[in-house]
Amino acid sequence: MKEERSLSLLQFMVNEGLVPSPEEEENRKTFIEKLKQIVVAWVKRVAWQRRLPKQDIAVSSATLLTYGSYGLGVHGSESDIDALCVGPYFATMDDFFIVLYNMLKSRPEVSEIYCVKDVKVPLMRFVFDGILIDLPFVQLKVLVVPENLDILNPVFLRDIDETGWKSLSRVLANTQICRLVPDLKKFQSMLRCVKFWAKRRGVYGNLNGFLGGIHLAILAAFVCQCDPFVGLSALISHFFKKFAFWPWPRPVELQDETLHPTLNPTETRLYMPIRLPFSSYEYCHSNITKSTFYKIRTEFLRGHNLTKDLLKFDFDWHNVLEPFPYTKKYAWFLKIFLSASKQDELGDWVGWIKSRFCCLLFKLEEVQGLCDPNPTEYIDVNIADPHVIFYWGLQAGKTNAIDMKSVKDVFWRNISTGYQGPFGKIELSIVKASQVPKSAQFDTLSQKRKKACWKMMDYHQRRIPIYLQHVPQYIVGYVSTNGDPEYPSAGV
Numbered sequence: 001m002k003e004e005r006s007l008s009l010l011q012f013m014v015n016e017g018l019v020p021s022p023e024e025e026e027n028r029k030t031f032i033e034k035l036k037q038i039v040v041a042w043v044k045r046v047a048w049q050r051r052l053p054k055q056d057i058a059v060s061s062a063t064l065l066t067y068g069s070y071g072l073g074v075h076g077s078e079s080d081i082d083a084l085c086v087g088p089y090f091a092t093m094d095d096f097f098i099v100l101y102n103m104l105k106s107r108p109e110v111s112e113i114y115c116v117k118d119v120k121v122p123l124m125r126f127v128f129d130g131i132l133i134d135l136p137f138v139q140l141k142v143l144v145v146p147e148n149l150d151i152l153n154p155v156f157l158r159d160i161d162e163t164g165w166k167s168l169s170r171v172l173a174n175t176q177i178c179r180l181v182p183d184l185k186k187f188q189s190m191l192r193c194v195k196f197w198a199k200r201r202g203v204y205g206n207l208n209g210f211l212g213g214i215h216l217a218i219l220a221a222f223v224c225q226c227d228p229f230v231g232l233s234a235l236i237s238h239f240f241k242k243f244a245f246w247p248w249p250r251p252v253e254l255q256d257e258t259l260h261p262t263l264n265p266t267e268t269r270l271y272m273p274i275r276l277p278f279s280s281y282e283y284c285h286s287n288i289t290k291s292t293f294y295k296i297r298t299e300f301l302r303g304h305n306l307t308k309d310l311l312k313f314d315f316d317w318h319n320v321l322e323p324f325p326y327t328k329k330y331a332w333f334l335k336i337f338l339s340a341s342k343q344d345e346l347g348d349w350v351g352w353i354k355s356r357f358c359c360l361l362f363k364l365e366e367v368q369g370l371c372d373p374n375p376t377e378y379i380d381v382n383i384a385d386p387h388v389i390f391y392w393g394l395q396a397g398k399t400n401a402i403d404m405k406s407v408k409d410v411f412w413r414n415i416s417t418g419y420q421g422p423f424g425k426i427e428l429s430i431v432k433a434s435q436v437p438k439s440a441q442f443d444t445l446s447q448k449r450k451k452a453c454w455k456m457m458d459y460h461q462r463r464i465p466i467y468l469q470h471v472p473q474y475i476v477g478y479v480s481t482n483g484d485p486e487y488p489s490a491g492v
Helices: 002-015 022-049 054-059 068-072 093-105 162-180 184-200 213-226 232-244 290-307 343-354 357-367 404-415 443-448
Strands: 063-067 081-087 110-116 123-128 131-139 332-339 387-394 425-432 465-467 475-478
Touching (some): 002 184, 022 093, 063 068, 068 081, 068 162, 068 213, 081 093, 093 110, 131 162, 184 232, 213 232, 232 290, 332 343, 343 387, 357 404, 404 425
Antiparallel strands (some): 063 081, 110 123, 123 131, 332 425, 465 475
16 A cells, blocks of 8 residues: 555656656756767867867866756756856866856857856856756866766865855765665655645745755655655655654754764754755755744644555545645735836846845744745736735734834845845735735645646746846746746746
């Protein structure tokens, strides 16, 4: 029966489009190889420009290391690719942003390319053969960068600057996770399911104070280490049980004989400390607050209650993974309305506001109590100006006491500093659940079993990911190709 539950879960993920087809997998591998060839040609051109000896030019090389969902092997058919460009000692960041940029820009398969420099992790972003690419850069103090680079080898990690280390840390985390899990295929299936659950239940998204991809990857890997011989369905059940009753703020740490255990058994600065798998003292960046911690714990407990008896005759994965019913759960919402004068300015404005959501959440907790910052973005089809709307669930019984003026003043002071683009408009207001448009209600999803895990109205024309220019690691949303308002695209 447990094996039957595992097979039905795998089929569920296939039906939801979470697993790319073999053809899509092969296309992505071909794409990575093409991009590697371009990077190697770039390094040899830079070596020639530096007038290095011919023998050094001949052996000089660079490579690409993938990370994120693709690096972990849990990407979907529409996922972008995060890849790190690893270059030798003579290739600089200027070479990366000038020489490689011009080489890529001249390629017919590359479009929408631009450089993002004034951030912690500088990178290039472009579309290659229809796939969105994020490409940061790190310089190693070697002449030859092997194609099958062992990034855990300390020889390659010496004398890396702070910017390079931040770029490299993402690859290190992925590499260590894949090395430490006892069964990689089982871990990948589990992580696909766990991410899908987190998105459906509204607890996915670091900007809104919930769990990010790296948090879920480490939690899933931890359960795989604790229960290496059980099937997929049992792993999911154990995942919910383990973290529904985890004694936070005790850190979650992957078992690794190469690292010393944490000396301090608790990390009280964080609600849910999760240690990075390549460090004895570094933790995943987290925006979890009192409100989001409460919801995450509640969803863990709900998941445990629904999966503690996998052998029940009426067990159904749809019940575990059904979308969170916001308009049934909350009577009042904070409506966050964001708009811009031009369509191409909206993405940056929305992304900037989202990067400051934690400030707003802290203030709401101060004046109102618990708040559920729903990560989903919507639009009102009756409003002509480019805009995005968020609806955050509010604690019952305290909405009349909210001092909206103080909330607005504090948040405006926070978002007014540091933004380099043109300012848009922002409006905060309290609305009843009955005032939330039907397009923003999740409840119908569980009835119709639609593929989308979040309903999000489309505010661009093509379905490609949109990122914040000034804070590039923050995704703004997706744009649709179908234009059908009845079936809005799903957020991630």
